[in-house]
Amino acid sequence: APVARAPYRLVPSEMKDLAEQLKELSDKGFIRPSSSP
Structure with missing residues (x-):
């Protein structure tokens, strides 16, 4: 369980950063709003 849970935690933390x-x-x-894809 911990092995499958570890990568899942990394994503939200990276997204937050x-x-x-x-x-x-x-x-x-x-950053300009118009430059966003």
Whole structure:
């Protein structure tokens, strides 16, 4: 069970980090809504 549970936990944690980085960049104006695919 732990083996199957480990990779599942890594995904949400990575997504959270990416979301935080994207939020910081967007707040600084590096990311424009129009540039998103």
